[in-house]
Amino acid sequence: MKLRIGGLLGALSLGAVAVLGSGSAAQAQQADAELKRLKCPNWQFCLYEHDNYRGSSARILLKNVPNLAASDYRFDNKASSMSNNTGYSVTLYQYKNYGGARYVARKQSEDKDLTNNRFDNKASSVRFKF
Known part of the structure; x- marks a missing residue:
């Protein structure tokens, strides 16, 4: 027992x-x-230096950025993950002034690793679709 x-x-x-x-x-x-x-935060589009939303970040509040290198963000070719907490789709471009290959982030979306989309460390400009 x-x-x-x-x-x-x-x-x-x-x-x-x-x-x-x-x-x-x-x-x-x-x-x-x-x-x-x-x-x-809400209504911001955020780029992160490392995968899984880690490292330094650029928080973009509903404005187009034609050149991430020359802007206050200083985030050219540094993004490895992103979070889109806006109600708009956002397009990342490979080159400044919205040129080259593109990556489209749907509204209210996130991507913890841009490598699988072949866009790791490639973003040079950002455009919102208002």
């Missing part, structure tokens, strides 16, 4: 660990999402 109770308690504790473990992963994902929202 003692062996059976011990086995039952062991199974219950393993189940509790599994439930708690999955809760922790969900909480971590929720915390990451909240951190990203805090980093890129």
Whole structure:
């Protein structure tokens, strides 16, 4: 009888660990999402230096930027992830003055790694579609 109770308690504790473990992963994902929202406020388009919304950032408040190198942002060819918290689509261009290859960020979208879209460290200008 003692062996059976011990086995039952062991199974219950393993189940509790599994439930708690999955809760922790969900909480971590929720915390990451909240951190990203805090980093890129509503109505701003944000570029991040590194994947997963990390590193330095450029927060662009509803204005076109024809040259990220010459602007206050100084973010030319540095973007590795982005968050679009605006109600507009935003196009990143490979060259200044809206030239070259393009990457379109839909409204209210995010991309934690621009590498898979072949646009990592390539953005040189930004245009909103108002």
